Amino acid sequence: MHKFLLATSALLFAGTTAAAAYPERPIRLIVPLAANGAMDTVARSLAIKLSEGLGQTVVVDNRGGGGGSVGAELVRYAAPDGYTLIMMSASSVIHPLMYKADYDAVRDFAAVTQVTSQPFLVVVNPAVPVKTLSELIAYAKANPNKLNYASAGNGSLIHLTGELFKSVTATEMTHIPYKGIGAAYPDLIGGQVQLSFASIISAMPQVRANRLRALAVTGPKRAKPLPDIPTATETGVKGFAVTQWYGVQVPAKTPQSIIERLNREIHKALDNPGVLARLIDDGAEALPGTPQQFRDHLLAERSKWAGVIKQAKIKGD
DSSP states (O other), rough: HHHHHHHHHHHHHHHHHHHHOOOOSEEEEEEESTTTSSSHHHHHHHHHHHHHHTEEEEEEEOOOOOHHHHHHHHTSSSSSSEEEEEEHHHHHHHHHHHSSOOOOOTEEEEEEEEEEEEEEEEEEEESSOOSSSSHHHHHHHHHHTEEEEEESSTHHHHHHHHHHHHHHTTTTEEEOOSSSSSGGGGHHHHHHSSSSEEEEOOOOHHHHSSSSSEEEOOOOOOOOOOOTSSSSTTTTTTTOEEEEEEEEEEETTTHHHHHHHHHHHHHHHTOOHHHHHHHHHOOOEEOOOOHHHHHHHHHHHHHHHHHHHHHHTOOOO
């Protein structure tokens, strides 16, 4: 019995010492998308400040492919030691709901914290005779399936946002998928498609040049770069709140002490004025929380989008 207690104490001491020493070498932050996108930009800003706080280099490693599944599967099977992190988004939750994927965004990872939240902007071609979201809904009801909405591709968050909008407003519109929302702008501006639910950073130049008209933001509050644009809720549309978001996870079974250390350092990084200013310019806001809050958010997002996919009968390509 005495030997057992000594052995147990030694193991506990070793584990505590390892956690206290963390990190002892560089850390990889996997971005499961190509470089130069919005997620990559946020990850690189975060990595710089994390490196300072942790005293070790945090290297951003882009592993695009498979709608984010390549990077997610890599991290799922990584050692749960705090040296491999992943930046996830709403797409990380949606992809396994539509395609065969070797990961579950909740089961196979441990939540560290949400990082950002950024709403979409409801934009229309100026030729559409509406100036408010309420007028758009009335016009869509009077002209069923005559409005086309552009998305970033079948099963993308923008596609599902459009389907949720149709559901809560009892309207009928036609979905036109593109290979990324950037590819849709020529047709949006030209009037071949009439509206979209676009990222603020990509849509703002078109709105400010009067090539597109902004009707509402889809988040729970107004966006700082566009303070005069109301939320969908403010216009009277209930049940339609959508945000793109980014958050950090680690492989399941990562020690809680390491998760808590990462959570603290990410909070500190997101308090940096330079990081905050960059997020605001991109139409986003810092939204860090506890690991449990992020896990609850992931579960809520999965339930929400699973319902939209089922109701709209969306199938993967």
